[in-house]
């Protein structure tokens with residue numbers, strides 16, 4: 001069984017590579033199916049191409065790329081209903097057919113299975129093919145979506161087997177569209193939001209089997225967040241945030257500051273920073289004052305969509321992190337973990353935060369976390385040790401030098 005998340009590659013980067021090779025164009029699929037009342041019931045738009053490798057009668061291998069828009073039909077595509085699944089069917093000439101089907105359940109639906117089949121008996125598409133017949137290739141996707149969202153993914157999905165490579169990117173997809181209106185609410189795939197690294201080393205050889213490599217999670221981009229009260233800044237936060245959800249499957253999510261909104265509020269005894277984006281409904285950091293002279297992170301609330309479309313929510317108002325005196329900021333450059341619940345933790349990177357007493361929109365002097373000061377303590381020690389060794393080395397070479405010059409004099 002294939003998972004839908006498979007070696008994502010930035011779509012545009014990948015396309016650029018193909019332009020450089022001068023080999024392939026994509027087939028831009030666009031399908032807007034309507035029901036009997038002319039209301040849209042299925043909307044699909046993406047780019048795709050396939051490379052099929054086959055053996056010829058003189059025992060060589062040939063690879064063809066299918067992206068020919070001139071002879072494409074969508075016969076058999078249907079919107080489905082409560083009893084029948086929806087289907088997108090595409091015929092590339094007479095030799096290749098492609099189907100994606102959807103299964104409907106009460107509260108959600110699945111992008112179910114991708115099936116491609118090609119007919120090597122067709123000598124125009126597969127000239128000189130040694131074996132003649134129909135070759136089917138299927139991938140079970142089982143990707144769950146709710147009815148009120150449109151799935152969007154710019155990143156590349158590729159499926160590959162020995163003889164067939166399938167690429168899909170720039171996907172917009174909504175099946176079982178309700179009330180004839182394609183949703184404005186997007187469900188953005190994880191690959192688009194986690195800034196996955198671009199890997200396209202194996203692209204030039206279509207016969208290579210792509211295996212998903214376990215890549216180390218990249219560290220998140222540091223974002224600048226602030227809250228204003230009237231027209232003065234009252235809360236400042238600079239941090240890279242990585243969410244770690246460990247329900248049935250571990251899920252690491254880096255917050256991309258450029259696509260994340262922030263708001264909040266400031267009061268004398270509490271302050272709140274709220275982040276949200278297309279995947280995170282809200283992520284709240286609530287700060288409080290204790291003993292009248294210190295602040296700390298007291299509460300974290302999160303509600304976000306997971307890859308399967310379900311909503312993950314956790315709240316904990318009994319935390320104690322990022323503790324510093326009022327009138328200063330809290331600084332921690334090293335990675336720190338804010339453990340919110342058994343299933344949810346936040347890894348912070350290059351953190352600086354000041355939820356109270358911000359003056360002129362600038363951070364006050366920082367109280368640095370213990371982890372950082374360990375490092376700062378080690379640096380002078382290391383420098384001292386190195387200097388000590390240097391002095392000893394200079395001294396020894398001086399002594400040796402003196403000896404040599406003395407013996408030199410004696411021999412003359």
Ligand SMILES: *[C@@H]1O[C@H](CO)[C@@H](O)[C@H](O)[C@H]1NC(C)=O
Nearest residue numbers: 032033034038039040043182
């Ligand atoms: C799909 O087609 C319907 C009817 O032709 C049209 O009203 C609608 O705007 C189209 N939707 C999109 C997203 O193109």
Ligand SMILES: *[C@@H]1O[C@H](CO)[C@@H](O)[C@H](O)[C@H]1NC(C)=O
Nearest residue numbers: 033034035036037038039040
């Ligand atoms: C649907 O649209 C077609 C042309 O776009 C039109 O001929 C037909 O009458 C419409 N049907 C309904 C039920 O509106």
Ligand SMILES: *[C@@H]1O[C@H](CO)[C@@H](O)[C@H](O)[C@H]1NC(C)=O
Nearest residue numbers: 085101102103112113115138
């Ligand atoms: C989708 O297609 C696969 C493979 O062709 C098939 O096994 C499955 O039953 C289909 N599901 C639906 C809902 O049609």
Ligand SMILES: *[C@@H]1O[C@H](CO)[C@@H](O)[C@H](O)[C@H]1NC(C)=O
Nearest residue numbers: 094119120121122123133134
């Ligand atoms: C495969 O292609 C051959 C030659 O074009 C054709 O005769 C045959 O009917 C095709 N098979 C199927 C199942 O479409």
Ligand SMILES: *[C@@H]1O[C@H](CO)[C@@H](O)[C@H](O)[C@H]1NC(C)=O
Nearest residue numbers: 147148177178179180181183
């Ligand atoms: C579709 O319309 C029905 C009734 O008009 C309404 O109850 C439902 O919320 C609508 N669904 C969406 C997704 O807009």
Ligand SMILES: *[C@@H]1O[C@H](CO)[C@@H](O)[C@H](O)[C@H]1NC(C)=O
Nearest residue numbers: 228229230231232233360361
């Ligand atoms: C703050 O806003 C008020 C009204 O919106 C305005 O009168 C005042 O000049 C502003 N102060 C500063 C420092 O911009």
Ligand SMILES: *[C@@H]1O[C@H](CO)[C@@H](O)[C@H](O)[C@H]1NC(C)=O
Nearest residue numbers: 217244245246250252345347
């Ligand atoms: C995520 O959390 C789990 C359980 O707490 C932990 O084992 C894992 O190392 C964490 N991963 C990262 C990248 O922080």
Ligand SMILES: *[C@@H]1O[C@H](CO)[C@@H](O)[C@H](O)[C@H]1NC(C)=O
Nearest residue numbers: 144247248249306308309310
């Ligand atoms: C979605 O995934 C989460 C975490 O793996 C799980 O707890 C939840 O039950 C799943 N939701 C559905 C509807 O399958």
Ligand SMILES: *[C@@H]1O[C@H](CO)[C@@H](O)[C@H](O)[C@H]1NC(C)=O
Nearest residue numbers: 272284286300301314315316
């Ligand atoms: C956080 O979530 C809890 C439980 O859902 C709720 O009681 C609390 O009011 C929330 N706090 C904020 C500041 O929204």
Ligand SMILES: *[C@@H]1O[C@H](CO)[C@@H](O)[C@H](O)[C@H]1NC(C)=O
Nearest residue numbers: 298315316317318319320321
């Ligand atoms: C809050 O946390 C403290 C220590 O972390 C613990 O002693 C206390 O029982 C917790 N309170 C609640 C209501 O969970």
